[in-house]
Amino acid sequence: MECAAKGRGTRCVGPAIRRCARCGAVAYCSLSHQISHWSDHEQECERLEEQMRDADILNTFPFTFSEEATLQILKEKESRCTFLSKRSIHQRGIWSCECSCGVSNTNHNCPASINCWNLPSTLVPCSDPISSLSKQLSCWKEYYDWRSISLDSPVALLLHWPLTIYYALQLNDSRIRRRDVSKLINIHYLGPDKELIQLAVFGELLALIPDYDVHIDFVGPAIPDCSRDGETTHLHSYVRCDDRDCECKDPSETSSGSVVTMRLLKGFYHDRFKDLMKDSFPHLIIAPNAGVAAYPSWMETVELIHGLNTPAVFTDFCEEAAHLAACCLSSATGCKLALPIQLNPFRQPMAVEDTALHVPCYSNCFLFGI
Known part of the structure; x- marks a missing residue:
């Protein structure tokens, strides 16, 4: 520090x-x-x-590994690398950028088809849920129970991406329903980075939002030139487990009636907006771990979003970052937040290392929106 x-x-x-x-x-x-x-x-x-x-609240998760992934990392008795190594997923496939030593080695030009958890079926959601959702999910425990996953499983470290989208949709349900939502939900996803290695996990939206097709446009400067700009991927099934005889190895057994379509566009949102609007108007705009207060380039994008009158949800690593971002948003729009700052129940359950403050930080920790 x-x-x-x-x-x-x-x-x-x-x-x-x-x-x-x-x-x-x-x-x-x-x-x-x-x-x-x-x-x-x-x-x-x-x-x-x-x-x-409120640090204790931020550090509270239902998992068997919670203390190891939170307090021990914050006290530097544990690291993200050792946590992943103990589970034999360090630097493997979609886990490759979940630690500090993996960031510099991450190749955003890698294929979007990385589609294996590198974990057994008892620890992952690799097939359709046993039952449909009877109520909205409000925490990790409810999600793990619904998907019949052991609380030993570390998959929440990656599933916080689709679960945060799911939660953002729930928070803005009334605003979204005012628009014409028939069978397709369009989402503009701003500033992806490590998600470019983990696109397959967004297949979980097939289970979370089963009655809709979902189209996500990932827009940001981290998308590689030429090689992936404009790339489109269709997901009809979930990330596979490591078990050889699991039904997830047979596409006919796991193919969903719905589809998640993902398109990558390089550049800032305000620069690519005309390209995006040729195809669809967004029902939701989401900017995970945006750092609005840290990057002046956000202001032009925020002004554009404000004019759309579309629900836009931002997340950040800690409450102070969210507070500073909220001040920037209110200043740029001249309006109060439509979605006040609040803790995300589906934040990533492993603390961020080497933070600027001693306040606990988690990926997608706090949500707020305009």
Whole structure:
């Protein structure tokens, strides 16, 4: 963790081990740096203190591995690499970019057909659910029970992508139903990165939204030039398990009546918008882990989205990032949030390493929207 006053004129004298006594969320290399940074930190200290009080809630998951994936990582007694290695999925297939050592090795030019969990059938949703949903899912425990998955299974580390889409659709159900939604739901998905290696997991939307076909346009600068710009993939089944004799190996047994279609478009949303609108108007726009406050390029996109009057959901890694993003959104649109900042029950259940704050951070941790 870096000193919160880094870059303010004088060099840091050592590691940032001196934490603010009030909020405990920021740290400094020295007393002098802490004093020099107070004029900035004073404005956020009370807010961060409140967020730190909710740390236990953020770290609470129903899985058998929850402490290992949250507290032990936050205390640096465990890492994402060792967590994955213990389960023999480190650097394997769709898991290859789930740790720091995998980020630099991730090849976004790899085929979109990576379609294996590298786990046994008891730990993964590789076939149709036993029963249809009788009510809306509201937490990981309900999802795992419905899909008959053991709570030992780490698949939530990847399924937080489609489950967050599912939850965003539920939160905006009344607004979406005002539009003409017959059999097809169109989603514009902004800023994909590691998802480009994990596209197969979006097949879970076949189970989550069985009465609809889903079309997702993934739009962002991380999509490789030429090789994947314009690429279209159709998913009729789920990610396969490792069992040789499982029914998921027979497409005729697992093919769903619905389809999830995914198209990749390179560039910023405001630059590719005309191309997108040639085919369909979105029922939902979603921008996972957007970092709206960190990247000025978002402002032109936000102004465009505001003019569409389409539900747009953003997520971020922690409440403070969501707060700063919400301020940017309100400033750009001149309106209050249509969807207030709230904890995502389907956030990724493994803590992010090397964060700027001591506040627990999780992928897709908080949702908010316009």
